[in-house]
Amino acid sequence: MIDEIIKIEETLEVLGIKKRLDKAEKQIWTPSGVRTVNGEEPDDRGDITVSAGGVGVEADPIYLASEAALFVAGDAAKLLGIATGAEVNVQSDWNQANNALDDFIKNKPSIPTQYTDEMAQDAVGGILTNTGNVQFVYDDGTPKITASVDLSGKEAILIHQIVATLPAVAGAKCRVRVPMAGTITSAIITGDISGSAVVDIWKDTTANYPPSVADTITASAKPTLSTQSLVTDSTLTGWTKTLTTGDWLVFSVDSCDVLSDIQVTLIYTRN
Numbered sequence: 001m002i003d004e005i006i007k008i009e010e011t012l013e014v015l016g017i018k019k020r021l022d023k024a025e026k027q028i029w030t031p032s033g034v035r036t037v038n039g040e041e042p043d044d045r046g047d048i049t050v051s052a053g054g055v056g057v058e059a060d061p062i063y064l065a066s067e068a069a070l071f072v073a074g075d076a077a078k079l080l081g082i083a084t085g086a087e088v089n090v091q092s093d094w095n096q097a098n099n100a101l102d103d104f105i106k107n108k109p110s111i112p113t114q115y116t117d118e119m120a121q122d123a124v125g126g127i128l129t130n131t132g133n134v135q136f137v138y139d140d141g142t143p144k145i146t147a148s149v150d151l152s153g154k155e156a157i158l159i160h161q162i163v164a165t166l167p168a169v170a171g172a173k174c175r176v177r178v179p180m181a182g183t184i185t186s187a188i189i190t191g192d193i194s195g196s197a198v199v200d201i202w203k204d205t206t207a208n209y210p211p212s213v214a215d216t217i218t219a220s221a222k223p224t225l226s227t228q229s230l231v232t233d234s235t236l237t238g239w240t241k242t243l244t245t246g247d248w249l250v251f252s253v254d255s256c257d258v259l260s261d262i263q264v265t266l267i268y269t270r271n
Helices: 008-014 075-080 117-125
Strands: 027-029 035-037 134-139 144-149 159-167 173-177 182-204 224-233 248-256 261-270
Touching (some): 159 248
Antiparallel strands (some): 134 144, 159 261, 173 248
8 A cells, every 4th residue: 555645635726626525535546546445446437335434435537547647747837828718729711701700800901903004094194184285195995195295386495406617618527416316497507708608418327427428418409608698598409307316417618718617507306
């Protein structure tokens, strides 16, 4: 017999469970973990019956094992750390509409409809206004928004000029780079005094620089003074009038007489 007497009430209180027993002064654990009273083992119902003078004890078979067998190391601490009313984890369901169910998601954000090109066009169109010379055209088929600008009466903002000043010496040249693409509309030649002079104009790309006489743009209508100090030509018969950004122009004096200097101005409109 083992002399240690186990008080069942105290053991159950440590586990957070209280099991009241009528009398347990003589309950003894056997080495196999079976509880006995006065040497008697419980029957299948958990009751112990002893001879006259013995003690009858109602025993719950759940507690017939030792405390070490009831909990592995650390389990009691885990149980004590669980908050009152805690529940097992539940997989949330975005589509759950019943707020009484555990998988219901509270305070879900609203997810907007996919933003389409049509919606973008409508949004931008809402802040664009037709004003004066600027008009917006909406194409729902593409979709797209096209802006059209009417510059009637505002040609001045598109007009540019290229000015070349040359000494009045046959063979003198002036080189000018085209800053912006456009179309030549007129050519003006001036002299410091009345006199005669003829100036040719050559044009070529940067890749083919420098231009040569083979690149002339004036055909047979070269800017010319004939006992004059200023001549404007807006006809430009036979001229190559198109200018491309980055092109190079060479103004070359073919001939001159009493003039000291010559100036040629090309007027052109931006494309």
